[in-house]
Amino acid sequence: MIALTCLVCLPLAALPDVATLRKLAQSPEAAKRLEVVQLLLVEALVGELKVDKELLGDLVPLLDDPAEDVRKATLSLWGELGVKGLPPLLEQMESRDATRRRIAAKSVPLIHKKLGETDGRKAIQQLERLLFDPDAGTRAAAEGSLRALKALP
């Protein structure tokens, strides 16, 4: 809701290039991170967002951003992405970075309802693998998500 309210103030200008957006997404400033998410959300809402895998991968950590408005905006974006939001999550669940794996694992229930049967199963299979991740935080995140999805044996 916060994200949508802020959209009113945004000019409908051309989107910056992917490199700039990726840089903004990783900015230490919450306002800049929020800006990039909102820009993409506008594009998604008008149906013009061309999904860039690497950029979306960089946005996955924002699903667990310390700033609440960034988190909510990213969640709205993922809601708009629907099925298109799954590949970056799956990819992040295989990241070498344990934090990214953990955040991606935690985020699956947020989008699971929007996935079809096949994609939903893929997401659950990936979570099942993470139950045996070397990182304890990732294991706990996977367990929590599988429990939320009632998919634990």
Added chain:
Amino acid sequence: MIATLSLLLLAGPDPGELVLALRSDNAGTRLAAVRQVERLGADGAPDERFLVPLAALLRDPDLPTRGLAALALSRHVVACKGRVPDGVVVPLLLALGDENTHVAGYSRQSFVSLGERTWPQVRAALEADQPRAQRLAALEGCRRLLAIPALREPIAGRYWSLLADTDGGIRERTVVLLKLGQGEGALQPLRDGNRLAVLLRSQDRRVSDFAAGQLAALEEAAFPTLVGLLDAPEPGARKEASRLLIRLLDRGTVLDLERLIPLFERLARKEDPETDPLRAWVARVSFVVLKALATKLLDSFGWVGPEAFSLAGEMAGKALAALNPPLEKMP
């Protein structure tokens, strides 16, 4: 050329090589192999050839390897349509008790999926010459298999035999599983009085207590068995039989005089501290019955009132002493 290359790529890794990698001495190789094998199963290509090496990895000390092996096994187990290959069931049984709940959970899923076909190997794993940990794990496996109606009878038979096992831990666990099975309605109480009599004579208190409970549930049908147990060499068995008989008699379950006579005879024949409470009960009841008879007799002669009542008591006491001297001595 291009077509051949594409086919090779599509074919993916050779299962034979993956089996070898799963059995590798190198931990890294095993982990990489189990990852690939798990994905093959998840992608809808289950293969029975992986079952044995995957089951062997359920004992791997490395959690990711062990966990992915359990997950992979749950994906590939559907490929097994006939007899379960040797080397799968026992590791699965042991993994049911894995310290990691997810390893245990996926192993349980595989075990349940194999279902009735695991029974021959579970039964073999329970044999007395098998390692203790394996026998205890097989007992837990039996609990899962009770969900299959066709296996309830053979499992119950095995449980009852195991109550006489030389290993106290096995006996203890069996008692618990029998109680659980009966509580869940999967197992019926044992109605074989002779077998229960043997179990009631067990030196293991848990077993004899359980047998006593089963005998009590038999109600009047347990009566001959209990009377027979009054002559058991074990004092505990005699005492328990005496207690159960009092319970039956107190509730008026056994009213047939013809069946009571052997009990009275047995009590009159032999004094035994273990059966004293039962003797006292019989003496008390006999006195009441005899006194009622004497009162009726005096009444037929027209003699009623407090004096007649007192005389009836005296007559009953004498009759009791004449009929059964040891009973008369009882309080």
